[in-house]
Every structure is written in C-alpha cells, then in structure tokens.
Amino acid sequence: xxxxxxxxxxxxxxxxxxxxxxxxxxxxxxxxxxxxxxxxxxxxxxxxxxxxxxxxxxxxxxxxxxxxxxxxxxxxxxxxxxxxxxxxxxxxxxxxxxxxxxxxxxxxxxxxxxxxxxxxxxxxxxxxxxxxxxxxxxxxxxxxxxxxxxxxxxxxxxxxxxxxxxxxxxxxxxxxxxxxxxxxxxxxxxxxxxxxxxxxxxxxxxxxxxxxxxxxxxxxxxxxxxxxxxxxxxxxxxxxxxxxxxxxxxxxxxxxxxxxxxxxxxxxxxxxxxxxxxxxxxxxxxxxxxxxxxxxxxxxxxxxxxxxxxxxxxxxxxxxxxxxxxxxxxxxxxxxxxxxxxxxxxxxxxxxxxxxxxxxxxxxxxxxxxxxxxxxxxxxxxxxxxxxxx
Amino acid sequence: xxxxxxxxxxxxxxxxxxxxxxxxxxxxxxxxxxxxxxxxxxxxxxxxxxxxxxxxxxxxxxxxxxxxxxxxxxxxxxxxxxxxxxxxxxxxxxxxxxxxxxxxxxxxxxxxxxxxxxxxxxxxxxxxxxxxxxxxxxxxxxxxxxxxxxxxxxxxxxxxxxxxxxxxxxxxxxxxxxxxxxxxxxxxxxxxxxxxxxxxxxxxxxxxxxxxxxxxxxxxxxxxxxxxxxxxxxxxxxxxxxxxxxxxxxxxxxxxxxxxxxxxxxxxxxxxxxxxxxxxxxxxxxxxxxxxxxxxxxxxxxxxxxxxxxxxxxxxxxxxxxxxxxxxxxxxxxxxxxxxxxxxxxxxxxxxxxxxxxxxxxxxxxxxxxxxxxxxxxxxxxxxxxxxxx
Numbered sequence: 034x035x036x037x038x039x040x041x042x043x044x045x046x047x048x049x050x051x052x053x054x055x056x057x058x059x060x061x062x063x064x065x066x067x068x069x070x071x072x073x074x075x076x077x078x079x080x081x082x083x084x085x086x087x088x089x090x091x092x093x094x095x096x097x098x099x100x101x102x103x104x105x106x107x108x109x110x111x112x113x114x115x116x117x118x119x120x121x122x123x124x125x126x127x128x129x130x131x132x133x134x135x136x137x138x139x140x141x142x143x144x145x146x147x148x149x150x151x152x153x154x155x156x157x158x159x160x161x162x163x164x165x166x167x168x169x170x171x172x173x174x175x176x177x178x179x180x181x182x183x184x185x186x187x188x189x190x191x192x193x194x195x196x197x198x199x200x201x202x203x204x205x206x207x208x209x210x211x212x213x214x215x216x217x218x219x220x221x222x223x224x225x226x227x228x229x230x231x232x233x234x235x236x237x238x239x240x241x242x243x244x245x246x247x248x249x250x251x252x253x254x255x256x257x258x259x260x261x262x263x264x265x266x267x268x269x270x271x272x273x274x275x276x277x278x279x280x281x282x283x284x285x286x287x288x289x290x291x292x293x294x295x296x297x298x299x300x301x302x303x304x305x306x307x308x309x310x311x312x313x314x315x316x317x318x319x320x321x322x323x324x325x326x327x328x329x330x331x332x333x334x335x336x337x338x339x340x341x342x343x344x345x346x347x348x349x350x351x352x353x354x355x356x357x358x359x360x361x362x363x364x365x366x367x368x369x370x371x372x373x374x375x376x377x378x379x380x381x382x383x384x385x386x387x388x389x390x391x392x393x394x395x396x397x398x399x400x401x402x403x404x405x406x407x408x409x410x411x412x413x414x415x416x417x418x419x420x421x422x423x
Numbered sequence: 424x425x426x427x428x429x430x431x432x433x434x435x436x437x438x439x440x441x442x443x444x445x446x447x448x449x450x451x452x453x454x455x456x457x458x459x460x461x462x463x464x465x466x467x468x469x470x471x472x473x474x475x476x477x478x479x480x481x482x483x484x485x486x487x488x489x490x491x492x493x494x495x496x497x498x499x500x501x502x503x504x505x506x507x508x509x510x511x512x513x514x515x516x517x518x519x520x521x522x523x524x525x526x527x528x529x530x531x532x533x534x535x536x537x538x539x540x541x542x543x544x545x546x547x548x549x550x551x552x553x554x555x556x557x558x559x560x561x562x563x564x565x566x567x568x569x570x571x572x573x574x575x576x577x578x579x580x581x582x583x584x585x586x587x588x589x590x591x592x593x594x595x596x597x598x599x600x601x602x603x604x605x606x607x608x609x610x611x612x613x614x615x616x617x618x619x620x621x622x623x624x625x626x627x628x629x630x631x632x633x634x635x636x637x638x639x640x641x642x643x644x645x646x647x648x649x650x651x652x653x654x655x656x657x658x659x660x661x662x663x664x665x666x667x668x669x670x671x672x673x674x675x676x677x678x679x680x681x682x683x684x685x686x687x688x689x690x691x692x693x694x695x696x697x698x699x700x701x702x703x704x705x706x707x708x709x710x711x712x713x714x715x716x717x718x719x720x721x722x723x724x725x726x727x728x729x730x731x732x733x734x735x736x737x738x739x740x741x742x743x744x745x746x747x748x749x750x751x752x753x754x755x756x757x758x759x760x761x762x763x764x765x766x767x768x769x770x771x772x773x774x775x776x777x778x779x780x781x782x783x784x785x786x787x788x789x790x791x792x793x794x795x796x797x798x799x800x801x802x803x804x805x806x807x808x809x810x811x812x813x
Contacts, residue, residue, distance in 0.1 A: 080740030080748045080764070110546025110736050112749060112765035137495025151731025153766050255720045255734075256741045286529075328775030329719070329800075330645045330808055344645075346500050351646045358470045361500060375468070375502035376543050410719075412805050418720055419727030 034179030035193035036128065038204040039227035041065050042160040042265025045171035046183030049086050049164020051105025051150070051157065055185035055241045059164035060102040062223050063172055068268030069143070071097035072235040075262035081110030083116040084146040087123065090144050092263070095232035098143040100223055100263055101126045101165060102184050104208070106150040106157075106227040109258040111123060111135065118145050125162050126169075133169050140344040147221045147261045149186055149208060181206035184221055184290060186303045192293040196285045201270040203227040203282045207290040209257075222247070222262040224286055228271035239264045246287035249319065250406045251326040253414070264285075295406045300413030303335050305390045306406055313399035317354035321394060322405030324348045332410035335390055340365040345392065355398040362395040424569030425583035428594040429617035431455050431657025435561035436573030439554020441495025441540070441547065447573035448495040449554035452613050453520065454488055458658030459533070459733040461487035464633045464649035472499035473506040474536040475649060478515065480655070481535050487722040490613055490653055491516045491555060492574050496547075499648040508546050509536050515552050516559075523559050536608030536714040537611045537651045539576055539598060560790030571596035572796040574611055577807060582683040585687045586675045591618040591660040592670045597680040599642075609668040612637070612652040614676055615647070619663040626668040627656045636677035639709065640796045642688040643804070652677075685796045693725050695780045695795055697769055703789035707744035711784060712795030714742045723798035725780055730755040734763065735782065745788040751784040 050110045051058040073092035075085050091097060101122060108115050123146050127139035148156070171179075174258045181191035188208050197204045207222035230238070243262060262285065274282070296304055307325050312318035325331055328348040334341035342363045349361060363371035368383045370376070427434045434452045441448040463482035481487060496630035498505050513536050519527035535681060538546070561569075571581035579596050584592045620628070633652060640727050654673065664672075685695055697715050702708035715721055718738040724731035732753045739751060754759035758773045760766070 072577050077748075078737060078740040079742075080736045080751075107733075110761065110764055110766070114761060114763050115765070146445070152731075152737060153761070167632050217682065240528075254717045255718055256737065258733075258737050328645055329643045332810035333805050336805065339809070343497075343648075346470045346648065347542060347648050349469060350468040350648060352469075356469075359471075371543070373502060375500055377503070390426035394693065410805060410811075413721050414719075415800060415802050415805055416728065417560075 037177035043172040043176030044176035046179035060180035060183035061168040070266040102147040163299035184208040186351040194289040229268040229272040242284040259296040301408035303409040313355035326407035336409040338385040356396040364393040427567035431659030433562040434566035434568035434570040438673035450573035451558040452569035460656040489603040492537040498538040574598040584679040617660040619658040632674040691798035700792040708793035716797035726799040728775040746786040754783040
C-alpha cells in the first residue's frame with residue numbers, strides 16, 4: 034500500500050544512527066524500470082537545502098533510477114561542504130547499487146537525494162553511507178512501509194497511499210508535521226507509478242496535482258527549506274494512461290497524503306477545512322483561504338472551541354481579494370454565524386466538540402471556489418517547537 | 424505624563440459597565456484649543472470597524488475637538504446599525520460637551536470615536552452614553568492617566584508617554600496587546616501636543632512617525648479591524664516648531680508607546696528586536712524583518728531559549744528581498760551563529776536567559792537597514808487567545 038505497490042519498484046528503510054533514538058532514518062526507493070521517468074516539485078523557499086539544489090538538477094534530465102532519503106538532518110544551510118555531502122551520497126548510492134545490481138549501471142546523476150531534520154548541521158557521512166549500503170542489501174518489493182517509517186521526523190505515524198488506475202497504479206509516501214506551508218506544503222514525498230508516461234506528461238500531472246493538494250495545506254505558515262515531491266514512473270504495467278487519467282490518480286494520491294499530513298500536524302487537536310466560495314477567481318479564493326489558515330487568532334480560537342467569526346473576517350480583510358466587507362457570509366460547521374459582514378445565527382449553536390471543523394466563507398463576488406486545509410494552534414505546538422530543536 | 428501633559432487638553436476615564444469586571448471602559452480626551460487640528464492613521468484592514476469608518480471621515484476635515492474611546496466592544500462587523508451607534512455616540516458627546524462647556528459649540532463631526540474589544544457584537548448604547556456623560560463631568564487637566572486605563576483590554580498596564588520640545592510637548596496614550604501587526608500595529612493611540620501646527624504638517628509628522636514605529640512592530644501577525652492613531656494639536660504653547668522638530672518628537676512618542684505595546688504583548692516572555700542590515704533598500708529590510716517576526720517556528724524557538732538560526736534563514740528565504748542564500752550572516756544576542764548561510768560560532772555561546780533578544784541579519788546586498796520588533800510565541804499566548812473571546 035505504498036511506493037512499492039506499483040510494479041517495478043523496490044524499497045527499504047534502515048536505522049543508520051542519524052537519529053539518536055535508534056529509529057529508522059535512511060530510506061531508499063529504486064526504480065527497476067523498464068522506464069526511469071521522473072518529475073519533481075520543490076520548495077519555493079529561496080534558502081534551499083543542498084539535496085534540493087542537487088535533486089532539482091537531477092530531475093531536469095527527466096531520468097531518476099533511485100531516491101535516497103534521510104531523516105535526522107536536513108543538510109540545509111550547510112554551505113558548499115553540505116552540497117558535497119549530497120553529491121557524495123548520490124555517487125556512493127549509484128556505485129553501491131550498480132555493484133549490487135550490475136544491470137542498473139547507475140551514475141550519480143541518476144540518484145535523487147532528500148534530507149529532513151534539523152537545519153544548519155552537517156550530516157554524519159560515515160553513518161549515512163554505511164546506512165545506504167545496508168539499505169541496498171535490504172531492498173525488496175514490499176519495502177515501502179519501512180521506507181515510509183524511515184523518513185519520519187516529528188510525524189507520529191507514517192503516511193502512505195495507493196490509487197488504482199485501469200491496470201496501473203500510483204503509490205506514495207510522505208513525511209511532514211510542521212513547517213508546512215504553500216508553496217510547497219510537504220517536507221518530502223515520493224510517488225511511484227507503473228504507468229507508461231513521458232517526462233512532460235509526468236511533470237504536467239504532478240504540477241496539476243500539487244497545485245490543488247500540497248499547495249493548499251498550511252499547518253503553521255512556515256515554508257521549509259527541503260520540500261521535495263518526486264514522481265517516478267517505471268512503465269512496468271505497459272499501459273499508457275491519458276494525461277487526464279494520470280493527473281486524476283496522482284491528484285488523488287497527493288490529496289490523500291496531504292490530508293494525512295494535516296491530520297498529524299504538530300500538536301493539532303482540530304483538522305480545519307476552509308472552503309472559500311463566491312470568489313471572483315480561484316486565486317482570490319486561495320488567497321482568502323490561506324490568510325485565514327495562517328491567522329494565529331483564528332487558530333487559537335478554534336483550539337478553544339470558540340467559533341470566533343470576527344477573527345475570521347479580520348483575516349479576510351487583510352487580503353486583496355474582491356469582496357465588499359458588508360457582503361461576506363461565514364458558516365462554522367454549518368451554522369451561518371455571520372451574514373452580510375455582521376452577526377447572524379447564534380454562535381452557541383455551533384458544535385465544535387469534534388476534531389473536524391469546516392469554515393465556509395462566501396465572498397459573494399463571483400463563482401470561483403477553493404479549499405485550504407489547516408489545523409489549530411495548541412499548547413502542544415508551542416511545546417513541541419520550543420522544547421526541541423527541529 | 425500622558426495626553427493631558429501638553430497644555431490645552433482635558434481627559435477622563437470612567438467605568439460605564441461595558442466590561443463585566445467593573446473596570447474603567449470609557450475615556451474622553453478634549454482639546455480646549457485655541458487650535459483643534461488633527462491628523463489620523465488607520466488600519467489597512469479592509470474590514471474596518473464602524474468607529475474607524477466614522478473617524479476617517481471626521482479627520483479628513485482636519486479639525487477634531489474631542490475623542491471618545493471605549494473598551495469592552497470593538498463595534499466591528501456590526502453592519503449599518505453599528506455605524507449608527509458610532510454616529511449617535513459622536514452626536515451625543517458633542518451635545519453633552521457643548522451643554523457642559525458652551526464655548527466649545529461642538530457638532531458630531533468634531534468628535535472622533537474609537538472602540539476596542541470583541542468583534543461582532545453591538546455596543547450596549549444606554550450604558551455607553553451614560554458613561555460619556557459621566558466622563559464629561561470628570562474631565563480634568565490631570566485625567567490622562569485614568570483615560571489610559573479606560574482603554575485597556577488584555578493589556579496588563581496602561582501605556583503613556585511624554586516627549587518635551589522647546590517650549591512645547593507631545594503626550595500620548597495607547598492600548599494593545601494582541602492583534603498587533605503592520606500596518607497598523609496598535610489598536611488605539613491618542614497623541615496630543617500644544618505645538619502650533621497646520622493639518623498638513625501634523626499629517627506628515629504622524630505618517631512619518633508611524634512608518635518607523637507602529638508599522639514596525641508585529642506581535643502576532645494579525646491585523647486589527649480597529650487600529651487608529653490620532654494626533655491632536657491645541658496650539659496652546661503658541662510655538663510653531665519646524666516639521667522636522669515636530670516629526671522627531673512625534674516619532675519619539677510613537678516609538679516609546681510601540682515598545683510598551685510589544686513589552687506587554689499577550690503572553691510574551693521575550694522582547695525581540697530584529698535588526699536587518701546590509702539590505703539593498705529599506706523596503707527589503709522591512710520585508711525581511713517582518714517575515715522573521717511572523718514566523719511561528721522562530722517565535723517558539725526563542726520562547727524555548729533556542730537560538731535556532733536555521734529557522735531564521737528559512738524565514739528570510741520566503742521573502743523577495745535581494746540577497747544570496749550563501750551570503751547571509753545572522754547574530755543572536757551578539758554571537759554570529761551563522762556566516763555565509765552556514766553555521767559559524769557555536770550556538771551554545773548565545774545567552775538567551777534574559778527578556779531582551781536582538782537578532783541581527785546582514786543580507787550583504789547594500790547599505791539600507793530597518794528594525795522590526797516582536798515577541799515570542801508562548802503557552803500563555805495560546806491560553807489567552809483560546810480561553811477567552813477577544
């Protein structure tokens with residue numbers, strides 16, 4: 034039910050000692066083909082980790098045979114030496130994989146690298162490279178689950194998904210629990226498919242999928258230095274879906290993983306969908322949704338089970354979207370507490386006892402809509418991010 | 424030491440029953456002249472409270488004789504009825520003041536109105552108007568202190584200031600502890616001066632002052648619906664300072680009040696100055712400062728006494744300012760923990776045991792600089808904003 038569900042992929046996850054607790058921290062995903070097509074989407078942060086800089090280059094060629102991922106260190110803000118560490122990891126992985134499976138004949142440029150963990154510290158390279166060799170020995174057709182576990186940081190559970198096409202499949206894994214914000218909104222994600230797809234089709238499908246999924250979740254408004262989403266195609270099914278079919282499946286996989294990320298966000302007690310409707314355009318709807326999703330006063334109110342629609346309106350008012358302030362309606366869990374920019378139904382009617390919260394904002398300015406997902410701001414978030422360096 | 428220190432002003436503060444606890448909640452500031460010049464700066468939020476809409480109009484005329492302020496209710500998102508409440512408050516204040524001091528001959532359009540408190544609820548008008556009448560009876564030349572107390576909401580202490588010119592004075596009071604973000608960064612502020620100044624000079628001085636003070640503090644990234652800064656000039660000193668002299672004094676007063684706001688921010692345990700230097704332009708420096716000030720991961724790290732410069736770089740990376748990622752230096756309390764975008768001095772050398780924190784960011788892209796002030800994100804902030812509606 035993960036990256037190894039589609040045919041043509043092997044994976045593994047091992048403990049290399051990068052994390053102090055002895056948990057798995059190095060993952061490897063290998064595409065055995067026949068194809069080795071790839072597409073990637075990366076953080077928009079201008080401060081990019083070394084593995085992002087490396088993998089962006091690698092993906093440009095449209096071919097990737099293996100992805101090596103580590104938790105326990107982001108290799109971000111580590112200067113030229115950190116970039117050399119990433120390069121060495123790719124070269125070492127290529128050589129060791131070729132030695133183990135000579136028919137693969139990998140070069141360093143066939144290997145994508147992803148890292149996650151504390152920013153600003155060098156990786157312990159001997160441990161990491163030793164872990165890569167162990168991971169290669171452990172590669173298997175059902176290794177996707179241990180790979181998903183090996184990329185966890187503050188995640189409390191691994192995130193995996195499978196979407197079935199007609200004779201082909203999309204699988205995926207992701208990690209991320211904080212520093213989630215558009216664009217991008219996940220830390221690391223590897224998707225695999227046994228469909229046949231050219232690099233342009235793969236790229237178009239992945240971008241379309243990310244735009245309405247990972248780019249629309251916002252846990253804490255903080256954009257990461259390491260965000261990477263890769264989509265690998267093996268072609269092992271022999272079936273070539275249309276771009277629309279592929280996009281639909283990849284979007285479903287990304288949506289599933291994005292929802293798992295928000296559900297496991299650091300300290301969250303509420304999972305919040307902000308549905309913006311009646312917008313003049315989709316961009317307006319997304320801008321309003323993000324402004325509400327990032328508003329600490331809205332997020333703390335919901336943590337306190339308070340349907341404080343005034344704070345929601347104050348957040349909407351910071352945007353440039355088309356609306357009239359006295360033309361906005363707001364419903365919280367189905368109760369229209371605000372109509373025409375003023376109080377309507379009694380806020381005591383709103384039931385916020387559950388984990389799921391839906392905020393619906395009608396701008397009455399058009400017919401476009403978008404949903405942004407977020408979570409509340411809790412004591413546990415403050416604790417997790419003040420008591421530990423991450 | 425407040426709005427009544429400059430000659431020509433009386434003030435008072437009374438408990439009208441708008442707050443449940445019986446604390447003072449209605450304040451009045453009267454300009455006895457001879458001049459009644461005014462300038463105002465207001466929230467950039469497009470969802471503006473009724474008193475903001477009213478006072479923006481009133482200030483356009485360049486003349487204001489009295490300011491009536493209430494805590495215990497923001498009168499925001501209250502529709503046309505809320506606007507009528509503000510209008511009625513101004514008319515009632517004008518009539519009652521004229522009755523008490525016939526030489527003032529006030530009309531409603533001479534009265535500015537400011538409100539602060541919960542968004543989305545109507546004000547209890549009989550209580551408010553009764554409070555205004557009591558406040559008029561209590562007006563005195565030393566009423567500035569009680570006025571400053573009457574505008575407090577979650578503030579733990581009143582904020583007042585006095586700056587001495589050469590034969591003239593600027594006094595001020597402000598309130599605000601949350602929902603502080605550019606632009607504007609305070610909820611309510613009334614400044615007074617006995618200098619002689621035309622409306623254009625007053626307006627220029629106030630805008631220049633706000634730009635480098637209230638617009639550069641950011642407590643929680645949340646922009647209010649009610650922010651109002653008014654500057655009233657009585658001309659009672661008979662002295663007309665130059666625009667530069669007046670600007671300097673008003674800036675000093677605003678700076679003092681802005682620092683008091685950040686010092687009293689909800690739940691804050693750290694008072695943080697973010698000094699951005701080496702910027703290509705002042706706008707770049709401000710953009711970078713604000714991005715760091717709004718980053719929840721930076722703010723929680725500092726709450727935990729963690730000089731997590733990686734999170735600072737990640738925040739800088741979200742901006743459009745001119746810089747090279749590998750050209751950024753960061754010092755925390757004087758220790759250059761990051762040079763050239765990578766680790767430098769040992770982070771354990773940073774002393775974060777005190778309340779004051781200085782983050783210095785050198786972009787190495789030019790010679791412009793700016794400082795933005797903020798505070799940390801603590802358990803007390805989450806508690807205060809989840810346990811109570813504000």
